Amino acid sequence: VEAIRCLAIRGAPLIGVAAAYGLALELAGSPGREAVEDAAARMRAARPTAVNLAYAVDRVAAAALAAAPDEEASAARREAEAIEAEETAASEAIAGFGADLLAGTRVAMTHCNTGALAAPGRGTALAVIAELHERGSLRSVVVNETRPLLQGARLTTYELTRLGISHELIVDSAAAGLIARGEVDAVVVGCDRVAANGDVANKVGTYGLALAASAAGVPFVVAGPTSTIDLATPTGGRIAIEERDPDEVRSMRGKPIAPADAACRNPAFDVTPAALVNALVTELGVVRPVGAEQIRDLCATPSAR
Numbered sequence: 001v002e003a004i005r006c007l008a009i010r011g012a013p014l015i016g017v018a019a020a021y022g023l024a025l026e027l028a029g030s031p032g033r034e035a036v037e038d039a040a041a042r043m044r045a046a047r048p049t050a051v052n053l054a055y056a057v058d059r060v061a062a063a064a065l066a067a068a069p070d071e072e073a074s075a076a077r078r079e080a081e082a083i084e085a086e087e088t089a090a091s092e093a094i095a096g097f098g099a100d101l102l103a104g105t106r107v108a109m110t111h112c113n114t115g116a117l118a119a120p121g122r123g124t125a126l127a128v129i130a131e132l133h134e135r136g137s138l139r140s141v142v143v144n145e146t147r148p149l150l151q152g153a154r155l156t157t158y159e160l161t162r163l164g165i166s167h168e169l170i171v172d173s174a175a176a177g178l179i180a181r182g183e184v185d186a187v188v189v190g191c192d193r194v195a196a197n198g199d200v201a202n203k204v205g206t207y208g209l210a211l212a213a214s215a216a217g218v219p220f221v222v223a224g225p226t227s228t229i230d231l232a233t234p235t236g237g238r239i240a241i242e243e244r245d246p247d248e249v250r251s252m253r254g255k256p257i258a259p260a261d262a263a264c265r266n267p268a269f270d271v272t273p274a275a276l277v278n279a280l281v282t283e284l285g286v287v288r289p290v291g292a293e294q295i296r297d298l299c300a301t302p303s304a305r
Ligand code: MRU
Pocket: 007, 010, 011, 012, 013, 050, 111, 112, 113, 114, 115, 118, 119, 123, 124, 125, 151, 189, 190, 191, 192, 202, 203, 204, 268
């Protein structure tokens, strides 16, 4: 719970998998129905926005509760392993579908970190970017630094360097201008929760990118596994947006950048309306256009989770 809260482990699919194993580990030490329910509730509450967390915790808790008392922990562990395997396979499928969709893209912009440090396998949006690179069309990636915690600057540049993909880091406020000047062929981001109508919650700043992309006629593409779709949340307006410690805004890497008593807001996510999302790339295929009907059809396919 603490690792998820402090972002030692972060990224929507990865916090789900980490929570699944965390719950299995907890049950190995303290079995029993009450322990399962208590640990699951604490794990679920660690972060509110990415639905993958509740999705994975609910699956592991259900598997444990369905098992005989002395088999709870091993049943939980097996379910955690199944979730990890499914998310790894999903990442590969997303990479392929996304690269097909964006074939020929030379410059992609991305936000936050959506690679192997954020999801099993190669990640989500960054898996698409890595696959475009492997197929040979990609010339460069524009990486938004992603204030306040700098996941783009710290993590995405690290991953792209390891993958040998050429990239340039920019401050978040430079993104709209580069998009408007025609310097970006596509904006590709991940997601933390997709509502039933296709509205997308993702790292704060995503909505502004979608607006800029829409104004410039640049494709705005969201990539994520179906474990990120939440049919129980009808619209983006109903998604709980995590508000984090204001000190993350007042300081950078532990150094103050504003008066200690400056009043701050620190919403960690924002919501992009479905109408601004040109395509949603999932492991089951590409949803385009993105709307309630298309999301419902996708989730009704036999292989949907
Ligand atoms: O607060 P974080 O770092 O967990 O936010 C992560 C994001 O917003 C990612 O874009 C999202 O989880 C998609 S990840 C594969």
